[in-house]
Amino acid sequence: MSEGTMQRRDQRDQRDQRAKRLNRVLVCAAAVPVMLVAAGCSSDSGSGDGGDKPAKAAASVSASPSPTVQAAAYDKLPEPCEVLSKKTLGDLVPKGNKSGKEGTSDDLSTRAGCSWSSLDNNGVKGSQFRWLSVSLLRFESDVTRGAGDKLAQEYYAKQVQDVQSVEGAKNAKAEPVSGTGDEATAVRYDLKKKEGTFKQQTVVARVENVVVTLDYNGAGLAGDKTPDADDLMKAAKKAAKEAVAAVASANGEDGGNGGGTASGSPSASPSKSSSTSSKSPSKDASASASASRSAAKKS
Structure with missing residues (x-):
């Protein structure tokens, strides 16, 4: 009533x-x-x-109060193919920094993504392959499901687990990443395919009610040397921090520090409450969860 x-x-x-x-x-x-x-x-x-x-x-x-829930801090996502600078794309995918392909989505305000691929052909010495993907998933507050940031926390934890359980992954390692959103985890592993050994790097980060998943892998093909995993991971962490900052900037905040807004900070969003439920991105979450598992399959 x-x-x-x-x-x-x-x-x-x-x-x-x-x-x-x-x-x-x-x-x-x-x-x-x-x-x-x-x-x-x-x-x-x-x-x-x-x-x-x-x-x-x-x-x-x-006098009984109506059910309320804390409103989500962010209500939009940045353009997925513009979350990384031209310089960053030039470093990670030098031969494909202009080949961004936007992923399909029913609602770009809750789910978006973009991928790039690069093949540096060195002739008889072989080729260097790189593949980069950024996925963005935003959760809205809902009186029946909870606050957006809490829903994002749950999805973030599940996404990290999924990345670590990719079939065929070897030498998997996970480590926390500082200075990137409210929380972030980097996962690396090797994946052997007939074309060569792919060095996979994935960084999953959460900033407020948005989860960013950045996949980056590289391989030396046709006899070329396998890229250094440490170099790839360093580049992936830098790109993930940049993508997180783009989320904050798209919502009118200074995303220069690559982190979420701390409670009580000058740039923190004002406290709001909502008594209406919004579209749930649960279906989009399920689709995005498979992005990390399919990252190394790209060629």
């Missing part, structure tokens, strides 16, 4: 009580003798504890 409905019911109850009291007064005024009038009115005036109970009960119901 809505608050407006309860208020209207309360008003009707109060009007009924006043009408009953008025009728009793009129009856008492017409009765004799005066002593009986006084006795009758005092015994059934409704001014005692019992008379106001229905009104008080209705008022108590009307």
Whole structure:
């Protein structure tokens, strides 16, 4: 029952009580003798504890607060193919920094992504292959499911677990990443394919109610040397920090530090509450969760 409905019911109850009291007064005024009038009115005036109970009960119901939930800090996502600078793309995918392909999405305000590929052909010495992907997933607050940042935390934890359980992964290692959103984890592993050994680097980061997943892998093909995993990871961490900063900037914040806004900081979003539910990105979350598992399959 809505608050407006309860208020209207309360008003009707109060009007009924006043009408009953008025009728009793009129009856008492017409009765004799005066002593009986006084006795009758005092015994059934409704001014005692019992008379106001229905009104008080209705008022108590009307005073019950409606369900609310903390509003999500971020309400938009940046353009996925523009979250990284040209310099960063030139470093990570030198032969494909202009080949960004935006992923498909039913709602770009809650889910977006972009990928780039690069093949540096060295002739008889072989080739160097690189593949880069950035996925963005934003969670809205919902009175039935919870606050957006809490939903993002849950998805972040699941995403990190999924990345570490990729089929065929060898030498998997995970480590926390500082200075990138509210929390971030980097995962690396090797994946052997017929073309060569792929060095996979994945950074999963959460900033407020948005989860960023950056996949970056490289391989030496046709006899070329395998790229150094440490170099790839260093580049992936830098790019992930840049992508997180782009999320903050898209929402009117200074994302230069690559981190989320701390509680009480000048740039923190003001506290808001919402009593309406929004579209849930659960289906998009399931689709995005598979991005890390398929990253090394790209060629």
